[in-house]
Structure formats: C-alpha cells, structure tokens
Amino acid sequence: MARQEDIIIGRRLKTSIVSAVVSVTLVLYVLGLLGLTILHAKKLSDYVKENIGFSVIMHDNAKSTEISVLQRFIDGMQGVKSTEFISKEKAAQELSQELGEDFVEFLGYNPLFPSIEVRFYADFSNPDSLKNFSSLIESERIVKEVYYQKSLVESVNENVTKIGMVLLLFSGLLLVIAFALINNTIRLSVFSKRFLIKSMQLVGATQAFIRKPFIIKSISQGIISSFIAIALLIATLFGAQRQIPELIEFQDLNLLMSLFIIVIFIGIIIAWISTFFAVRKYLNIKSDNLYLY
Numbered sequence: 001m002a003r004q005e006d007i008i009i010g011r012r013l014k015t016s017i018v019s020a021v022v023s024v025t026l027v028l029y030v031l032g033l034l035g036l037t038i039l040h041a042k043k044l045s046d047y048v049k050e051n052i053g054f055s056v057i058m059h060d061n062a063k064s065t066e067i068s069v070l071q072r073f074i075d076g077m078q079g080v081k082s083t084e085f086i087s088k089e090k091a092a093q094e095l096s097q098e099l100g101e102d103f104v105e106f107l108g109y110n111p112l113f114p115s116i117e118v119r120f121y122a123d124f125s126n127p128d129s130l131k132n133f134s135s136l137i138e139s140e141r142i143v144k145e146v147y148y149q150k151s152l153v154e155s156v157n158e159n160v161t162k163i164g165m166v167l168l169l170f171s172g173l174l175l176v177i178a179f180a181l182i183n184n185t186i187r188l189s190v191f192s193k194r195f196l197i198k199s200m201q202l203v204g205a206t207q208a209f210i211r212k213p214f215i216i217k218s219i220s221q222g223i224i225s226s227f228i229a230i231a232l233l234i235a236t237l238f239g240a241q242r243q244i245p246e247l248i249e250f251q252d253l254n255l256l257m258s259l260f261i262i263v264i265f266i267g268i269i270i271a272w273i274s275t276f277f278a279v280r281k282y283l284n285i286k287s288d289n290l291y292l293y
Helices: 001-048 062-076 088-099 102-107 126-138 148-190 193-201 207-244 243-249 255-286 285-293
Strands: 054-058 080-086 115-120 143-148
Touching: 001 115, 001 148, 001 207, 001 255, 054 062, 062 080, 062 115, 062 143, 080 088, 115 126, 126 143, 126 148, 148 193, 148 255, 193 207, 193 255, 207 243
Parallel strands: none
Antiparallel strands: 054 115, 054 143, 080 115
C-alpha cells in the first residue's frame, strides 16, 4: 500500500514539474515572439528610412571636379551613409530602361541633369535633419535643387513612432501577464509543499535554509524553460525565413543573442521572485490556517 502511494506521489510530482516547465516555456516563447517582432519591425523601419531617395541635382554646366569636391564634402557630413554620382548619361540610361524606349533619341537631346544620390542612416532620416541638410547643400553654387519626398519622410517617421508606442504598451502588458501566469504556476507548485515547509520550520530550520532548495529548483526550471523557449524561437525564425527569404537580410546575430539572454534573464528573475514570495507566505502563515489555503 505504501509502495503504491509513493508511486502516485512520484507521478504527481513529475506532473507538477512538467506542468510548471511547460507553462513557463509557453509564456517565455510568447514574450520572445514579441521581441522578434519588435526587432524585425525596427530593422524594417531602418531599412525604409535608409533607402528614402534624396537627390542633389546639379546645374548642367557643373564641372566634374566641382562635383567630386561636393561629393567628398557630403560623404564627410554626419549621418550620411553613402553617396553615388549619377551622370546625365547614366540617368538617361536608367530612365530609358524604366520607360522601355529611348526618349533621348525621340527628343534629340538629354534633358536630365547630373546628380548625387544620398542615403542617410536611419537615425538621421527625419524631417528636421533632412531640412537642415537641404538648406546647407542648396547654398552651393553648382547645386540646382535638392529633391526628396518630404511627405514620405514625415509619414514614415510618424508611423514608426505610432507602431513603436503600440508595441511598447503591448510589451508592458504582456510582461505583466507573463509575470502573473508564471507566479501562479510557481505558487501552485509551492502550495503542494506547504506542510513540508511548516514541518521544517517547526523543527528549527531557518527561513533561508527552507527557502534555498525551492529557489534553486525554481530557477533551474526557469532556465530549462528559457532554453526550450529559445529553441522554439529559433525553429520559428528558420521556418519564417523559409517562407519569406527576404527576412535573412534583417537578421542581426548580436541582437538575437541579446534577445535570447533577455529571455533567460526574465525566466530566472520571475521564477526567483515568485518562489521567494510564495515560500515566504507559507513561512509566515499559522499552522492552523494551512488547511484553508
């Protein structure tokens, strides 16, 4: 009979451990998915900002040496990622390819102007920075005009800010929900040991001594859950890349490693805090009230 009871208790203990690990894993996985979404949204917004067309159009009589000097000057400016000189001939060739016909032959002359295509880093692709850059460059004698889509720049920055705020609020809400779920899972696990906790306390064990094995066990479960969640995130990422190959361009190994470390950190911290307060509850409770919880 005693043997049968030991088997039942052992099964319940294993079920409790597996249940706790699975619950924490799922919560961390959802948090990780949100983190991946935020990272890819940031990379995508940076990609869009860094590829906004910004053209410095020259006068037709601008000399090649003057253009080279201006291009080197622009390259040295803060926030400039790259520049490319587009000659009249190259501009005509590209436009002819887009139109599907040789418009120069039709018109009898090339109406286009030489230009310098400028690309900025994402942090500098905002209306104020581009306006200052435009004012400075337009003061140059050889510059005819500076062209960029102001409405597109403003729209991109406004939408990125809105999306960032929504994701930030959602992240905070999900983190609170994650803490509540993991906390409840751990509290249920500690609840089954409340009589053991009180028995150890009655024979003279200190609170730190009683609390230590529970915290170690909980942290180990948090670490295991974190690694399982990370494995699921990696599998999800590879699956998404197979469906959308373009995602490979947005991958940043350092950011992904940082995300995985954060997932492990959250798993450990929440497990430690939840276990600490759950055990403290049953350390401070009166023996007569153990049956009421």
